[in-house]
Structures are given as C-alpha cells and as structure tokens.
Amino acid sequence: MESELRQTVSSVFERELKDAGFERYIHWLLPGLFARFRHRSPTELETAVLLEEVEVGTYEEYGWEDTLEAIDLRSGERAKVESWLKEFFAVGLPHRSPEDVMLTRSRSTSRYRSTRRTS
Numbered sequence: 001m002e003s004e005l006r007q008t009v010s011s012v013f014e015r016e017l018k019d020a021g022f023e024r025y026i027h028w029l030l031p032g033l034f035a036r037f038r039h040r041s042p043t044e045l046e047t048a049v050l051l052e053e054v055e056v057g058t059y060e061e062y063g064w065e066d067t068l069e070a071i072d073l074r075s076g077e078r079a080k081v082e083s084w085l086k087e088f089f090a091v092g093l094p095h096r097s098p099e100d101v102m103l104t105r106s107r108s109t110s111r112y113r114s115t116r117r118t119s
Contacts, residue, residue, distance in 0.1 A: 032067045059089040
C-alpha cells in the first residue's frame with residue numbers, strides 16, 4: 001500500500017520536475033519527498049487508499065532547506081527550484097499519471113485526489 005502511494009506521488013513529482021526543466025535535481029529531491037512518507041501511520045495509508053487521496057502536506061513540512069543547500073546558490077538555480085517546490089505544494093494543478101489516473105491537488109487541503117479517467 002505504501003509503495004503504491006509512493007509510486008503515484010513520485011511519478012507526478014518527477015514528471016513535473018522534468019517539465020519544469022529541473023530533471024537534474026531529481027536524485028537530490030526524491031529522498032526528501034519520501035522521508036515524510038516513511039512517517040505515515042497505517043490509518044493514514046488506509047484512508048489514502050479508501051479515499052483515493054494522498055495528502056502531501058505543505059512545503060514547510062518537508063524541511064527542504066537542507067536539501068536545497070546542495071544546489072549552487074550563485075547560479076540562481078537554488079531559488080528557482082525552491083520556487084518550483086513551493087508552487088508544487090501550494091497550487092492546485094491537474095496531473096496525469098502513467099496509469100491514466102487523474103490526480104488533482106485540492107487548494108484547501110494539499111492533497112492529491114486520484115480518480116480513474118473514463119474514455
């Protein structure tokens with residue numbers, strides 16, 4: 001169950017990171033994303049599966065500052081990646097996973113909702 005949720009969120013996160021032109025930072029950022037998922041209770045996991053909704057939390061809850069220190073400050077990339085991360089956790093955008101599942105983030109709850117697309 002946890003691995004399926006991690007894979008779903010990872011797919012969205014990686015795809016959007018690549019689309020933003022920050023593919024080279026995936027190996028730095030994914031561990032930070034997954035660190036929070038390791039602390040989910042069985043109840044949280046069951047709720048996510050039943051509701052088809054994955055709560056990803058907020059930018060502040062992840063402690064991205066330590067991770068971002070690895071990115072060169074002088075190039076301006078650190079500020080760009082930080083801005084992208086803040087937007088990823090704050091803005092409601094539609095997402096499409098490889099499994100043809102629509103994921104949307106609710107503006108009020110910072111959750112991804114997955115609903116099966118019908119053609």
